[in-house]
Amino acid sequence: MNRIQNKILSLTGIVLFIMAAIWMTLTYYSRQTQEQYNAILQRYLRMNEVTGASQQTITDLNNYLIRPTPENLDQLERSKERLRQAKYDVHALRNGDNDFDLTSYTNLIDSLLEAVGRALMFQSQMVTNDSNEAFNEATRISRSISDMTLTLLDTELKTYDRFYRGIIERSTELNRLGIWLHATITFLLLLFAYWFALSITRPVQKLTQAAKELSRGHFDRKIEVSSNDEIAFLAKMFERMRLSINNLITEIQQKAQLEHELQQNKLLLQESRYRSLQSQIHPHFLFNTLDTLSKKAYLEGAGETSDLLASVAGLLRYSLRRMDRSVTLYEEVRVLRQYMDIQSARFADRLRFVEEIDDSCLYVQIPGLTLQPIVENAVIHAVEPMEDGGTITFRVAEDGDRIRVEIADDGPGMPEEKVAQILKGSAQETAGHTTGIGIGNVVQRLRLFYGQDDVIDIGSRPGAGTKVVLRLPKVRRNDADDQRTDRG
Amino acid sequence: MRKTIVILLGIIGAVLIWFTSVSAYKVFRADWRLPQTPLRQSAEYRLVLITRELETPFWDKVASGAREEAAKHGAMLEVWGSYNNDSDEFLKKLEIAIHSRMDGIIVQGLDTDAFKELVKYKAASYGIPVITVANDVPDSLRRTYVGSDQFRAGQMIARQLAEDMGPEGTVILLRDSGNAHFQEQRLDGIRSVLESYPGIRLQYAETQGTRERVIAAMQDLMNRSPEVQAFIAANANLTAAMVQEIGRRSRVQPYHIYSFDDSPDMQTLLREGLIDGIIEQSPEAMGRIATALMTDWLKGDRLPLDSNGYHTEIRLRKADDAR
Numbered sequence: 001m002n003r004i005q006n007k008i009l010s011l012t013g014i015v016l017f018i019m020a021a022i023w024m025t026l027t028y029y030s031r032q033t034q035e036q037y038n039a040i041l042q043r044y045l046r047m048n049e050v051t052g053a054s055q056q057t058i059t060d061l062n063n064y065l066i067r068p069t070p071e072n073l074d075q076l077e078r079s080k081e082r083l084r085q086a087k088y089d090v091h092a093l094r095n096g097d098n099d100f101d102l103t104s105y106t107n108l109i110d111s112l113l114e115a116v117g118r119a120l121m122f123q124s125q126m127v128t129n130d131s132n133e134a135f136n137e138a139t140r141i142s143r144s145i146s147d148m149t150l151t152l153l154d155t156e157l158k159t160y161d162r163f164y165r166g167i168i169e170r171s172t173e174l175n176r177l178g179i180w181l182h183a184t185i186t187f188l189l190l191l192f193a194y195w196f197a198l199s200i201t202r203p204v205q206k207l208t209q210a211a212k213e214l215s216r217g218h219f220d221r222k223i224e225v226s227s228n229d230e231i232a233f234l235a236k237m238f239e240r241m242r243l244s245i246n247n248l249i250t251e252i253q254q255k256a257q258l259e260h261e262l263q264q265n266k267l268l269l270q271e272s273r274y275r276s277l278q279s280q281i282h283p284h285f286l287f288n289t290l291d292t293l294s295k296k297a298y299l300e301g302a303g304e305t306s307d308l309l310a311s312v313a314g315l316l317r318y319s320l321r322r323m324d325r326s327v328t329l330y331e332e333v334r335v336l337r338q339y340m341d342i343q344s345a346r347f348a349d350r351l352r353f354v355e356e357i358d359d360s361c362l363y364v365q366i367p368g369l370t371l372q373p374i375v376e377n378a379v380i381h382a383v384e385p386m387e388d389g390g391t392i393t394f395r396v397a398e399d400g401d402r403i404r405v406e407i408a409d410d411g412p413g414m415p416e417e418k419v420a421q422i423l424k425g426s427a428q429e430t431a432g433h434t435t436g437i438g439i440g441n442v443v444q445r446l447r448l449f450y451g452q453d454d455v456i457d458i459g460s461r462p463g464a465g466t467k468v469v470l471r472l473p474k475v476r477r478n479d480a481d482d483q484r485t486d487r488g
Numbered sequence: 489m490r491k492t493i494v495i496l497l498g499i500i501g502a503v504l505i506w507f508t509s510v511s512a513y514k515v516f517r518a519d520w521r522l523p524q525t526p527l528r529q530s531a532e533y534r535l536v537l538i539t540r541e542l543e544t545p546f547w548d549k550v551a552s553g554a555r556e557e558a559a560k561h562g563a564m565l566e567v568w569g570s571y572n573n574d575s576d577e578f579l580k581k582l583e584i585a586i587h588s589r590m591d592g593i594i595v596q597g598l599d600t601d602a603f604k605e606l607v608k609y610k611a612a613s614y615g616i617p618v619i620t621v622a623n624d625v626p627d628s629l630r631r632t633y634v635g636s637d638q639f640r641a642g643q644m645i646a647r648q649l650a651e652d653m654g655p656e657g658t659v660i661l662l663r664d665s666g667n668a669h670f671q672e673q674r675l676d677g678i679r680s681v682l683e684s685y686p687g688i689r690l691q692y693a694e695t696q697g698t699r700e701r702v703i704a705a706m707q708d709l710m711n712r713s714p715e716v717q718a719f720i721a722a723n724a725n726l727t728a729a730m731v732q733e734i735g736r737r738s739r740v741q742p743y744h745i746y747s748f749d750d751s752p753d754m755q756t757l758l759r760e761g762l763i764d765g766i767i768e769q770s771p772e773a774m775g776r777i778a779t780a781l782m783t784d785w786l787k788g789d790r791l792p793l794d795s796n797g798y799h800t801e802i803r804l805r806k807a808d809d810a811r
Contacts, residue, residue: 029515039522095524100534100564104588111587111614144584163523170515177511184504191497 004200004229011196018185029174036167043156046089050105051149053083054112054142061116065123065135080116083109097159098152105148112141203231210238219246283320287313308345311338319369326449329396329403329472330362332371336394339372343379350389351379357396361403364472367449373442374407374468382411382466405470413460422458450476533563533591533786535779537621540578540596542569544752546771547596550621553775554594561783569596573697573725579603586610592782594775597623597633599668604628617785621778622750622771623670624797631785633797634778636769638670641802642677642722645746648765648804649682649718653744656687657717660709662702662730664723665694674722674748691716695726702729710737718744724751724766731762749805761807770800 060076087109094102115138122131157164203225210223219242225235290313298306318335340353375392383390395406422439446455450473460466537554539547551567558565568585570577579602585593586606593611597603597620607618607628617631624633649659661678663671682688691713695705706729710716719734721727727747734740745763747754750771757763777798784790 036522043522100566103534104584104590107589108584108587111589140583141587144580144587148584148588160522173511173514177508177515180504180508180511184501184508187501187504191501 004231007196007199007229011192014192015189022181022185033167033171040160040164043093044153046086046093047149047152047156050083050086050090050109051146053079053086054109054145057083057112057116058139058142061119061135061138065119065131068123076116076120080113083113095159098155101148101152101155105145105152108141108145108148112138112145115141199227200229200231203227203229203235207231207235207238210235210242214238214242214245219249283316287317290316308342311341314338315342315372325368326365327368328362329364329366329405332366332368333357333362333396335369336371336375339375343383347379347383347389350386351383352389352391354391354393356394358398361396361398364403364474365476366472367445370442370446370470371405371407373439377439378407378409378411378466378468381414382409386411399471401474403472403474405472406467408465408467410465413462413464413466415462416460419458419460423456446470533561533783535563535565535592535594535782536585536590537565537567537569537594537775537778538578538581538585538596539567539569540571540573540575540598541750541752542567542571545755546622546750546752546769549771550775553772554779555775557776557779558783561779563591563779563783565779575600575602579606582606583610586614586616589614590616591786592616593618594621594778594782595619595630596621597625597628597630597669599623599625599666599670617782619778619782619793621774622769623668624673625669626795632781632793632795634781635670635774635797635800636767636802637797637799638673639677639680640799641748641767641769642674642679643681644677644802644804645674645720645748645765645767646678646681648806649720649744649746650685650688652764653688653718655685658689658691658713658715659718659720660691660693660713660716662693662695662705662719662721662723662726664726665696668723671722678720678722697723697725699729702726703733706730706733710734716743719746721745721747724748724754727751727757727763728753731757735762758805758807763807765804765806768803768805770802773800 056079057076060072060079064072064076087106090102091106115134119131119134119138122128122134206225207223210221213221223235223239223242225232290309294306294309294313297303297309315335315338318331318338340351343351344353371394375394378390378392382392391410393406393408395404395408397404397406423443443456447453452473455471455473457469457471458466459469535554535558537551539550541547547569554567555565568581570581575598578596578598582593582595582603583606593616595607595618603625604627607625607630611618612629618628620628620630620633620635622635624630624635624638626633653659659682661675663675679690682690691709693705693709695701710733719730721730724747727745728751731740731745734743734745740762746765747763747767749755749766749768754763754766758766777800781790781793781798785793
């Protein structure tokens with residue numbers, strides 16, 4: 001991991017390195033310059049030294065000639081030695097331009113030393129005239145040496161003129177370099193520091209943003225930090241926390257929903273229990289009353305009324321049985337007839353009911369209250385709205401390995417879409433069913449009961465009546481339902 | 489926006505780095521050591537040419553001839569000297585040359601005791617060969633002389649004079665009071681020719697080298713001999729002042745004026761027609777031959793040198809030719 005500490009250290013390191021490099025370069029440069037200056041000065045000083053030494057020699061010689069003491073002689077010897085040393089030093093300054101002059105120069109020094117020697121020799125031999133002559137010559141030579149020094153210095157200046165100018169130019173250039181270097185380094189460091197600061201603050205900013213989002217309750221946004229340091233680690237942890245919180249919240253929400261549903265279901269259950277209790281109380285009372293009414297009507301000689309009441313009671317009893325229990329087709333037909341009796345009493349001539357029943361087919365099992373809702377549907381849509389009433393035809397016949405049950409009317413029919421809706425089970429139930437069971441319910445139950453989709457079919461066209469055809473298998477694929485006990 | 493800033497920063501950075509590196513290159517490019525002009529190892533001999541008339545056309549030619557020859561022989565040659573016939577400075581230079589032990593000294597002869605002293609004793613004691621050039625000093629024990637045969641030069645000028653002027657007339661011979669050897673030679677030469685013309689009268693005028701003296705002497709002479717027809721300056725350095733003085737009195741043209749070429753004014757005077765003829769010497773040849781003889785002698789190729797001297801070519805140049 002590229003840690004922030006490392007980043008800071010590396011920045012500091014780079015800055016230090018640059019500074020050290022510049023410092024070392026400049027130190028090296030100034031040392032070189034110094035050496036160069038020294039070398040130049042050395043040359044001038046050495047040449048000047050010759051002049052000084054030669055003049056000193058003359059002075060000492062003069063002193064000795066005037067007062068020949070051993071001290072003065074010693075002094076003279078020392079200055080002669082100094083002159084020799086100077087000559088040796090100046091010999092090293094030879095180059096192509098001053099070769100000629102320098103040779104003359106060293107020769108002049110030799111001549112001077114010789115003249116000095118001669119003066120000393122004549123002095124020791126007490127030949128004062130010659131000694132003076134030699135001294136004069138030495139003086140002249142010394143003066144020539146001074147002149148020659150000037151000539152040599154002049155040559156030196158001419159030889160190194162361009163070099164000296166180069167040095168001056170370089171020093172001005174150095175100042176300029178200082179300014180440029182300063183500008184460049186400032187620029188680069190600013191850039192680098194900005195970049196560096198950004199690499200630290202940008203992840204922090206992202207993290208801050210993410211934290212703000214979290215605090216606002218937006219737990220669904222991913223936290224992404226692309227850097228490679230502690231902040232990234234922090235962000236990763238943060239992200240994990242966010243996910244955990246998110247999961248917890250989802251869980252809590254689900255639980256709350258479940259709780260809510262449970263509560264609702266409980267309420268519904270209570271309600272339905274209450275209803276079922278209610279509905280159990282009233283029917284029994286109603287049966288007994290209807291029975292009593294029937295008997296009463298019979299006893300009073302109103303046979304037809306008695307039969308009607310009996311039919312109503314029968315129908316009521318039948319409808320109160322548990323619907324998931326299967327019955328035989330025979331029973332269904334019986335209930336259907338009772339229902340038709342009641343409807344016939346109501347519609348009189350307007351309702352014409354035609355039965356074509358093959359009795360051998362009535363053994364087949366069928367869910368309870370299947371036919372009655374279909375017929376009732378036909379009565380509601382095909383007979384009730386018509387002024388002239390209508391005919392309902394009910395047929396039961398054998399059809400291969402199935403029993404074909406057909407309920408047809410001659411009413412206004414319905415469009416195909418409606419048919420499809422009914423078959424899909426999504427049609428809106430029209431109210432007003434006696435038993436509270438709509439055609440959609442019937443369709444579903446039939447399909448569930450037989451485990452087949454093609455058990456019911458509806459044929460209808462607008463203006464051409466409706467024909468509902470049930471094709472019941474003679475043997476059910478699954479007879480398990482039959483084993484259920486009736487608790488009704 | 490961001491892209492623009494990045495590009496801008498990039499350009500600024502590039503410019504800064506460029507100028508910095510250019511500046512750094514200039515600073516660090518330089519060589520740290522002192523430039524060494526290579527030593528000429530082949531230079532065996534150190535020769536010096538000393539004259540009293542530095543930077544005159546005549547001596548410049550001598551110097552250039554000498555330098556050329558020295559380069560050919562691989563010798564180093566320096567030209568020292570004084571200006572405007574400064575004898576003291578000249579002698580000082582000569583002494584320095586001796587003290588600094590040159591291998592050979594080529595010198596414009598100076599017919600004085602001091603010069604002879606230096607050449608005879610000093611130079612000999614240091615074992616330095618001396619060759620006189622242009623002006624000879626025979627009794628100075630110089631090795632040899634390289635230059636014009638001054639006697640013959642005098643003869644040539646005298647013959648020309650006789651031819652131009654005719655066999656009769658008065659001639660003024662202007663001479664420097666130094667009695668220099670070369671001057672005496674010239675006068676001898678002139679005399680040797682004009683002796684055979686009895687009609688030509690010679691008048692001698694002696695003066696010191698300064699301008700005022702020359703003018704004074706000329707005035708005196710022309711006052712005394714108004715019938716003078718010709719002038720000969722035995723020393724070229726006197727000619728300019730002489731011509732000027734003549735020109736002050738009358739027109740210069742009718743006079744026959746002759747001189748020698750070893751003075752810077754001569755070519756101008758000749759071109760302007762103020763003088764009628766000069767003896768032209770061969771300065772370059774002098775320099776060349778002197779140097780060649782010196783190096784040969786030092787190498788031991790040519791022993792001994794002819795102490796009578798080696799004469800270079802001379803010719804007479806008339807004003808008509810120069811114009």
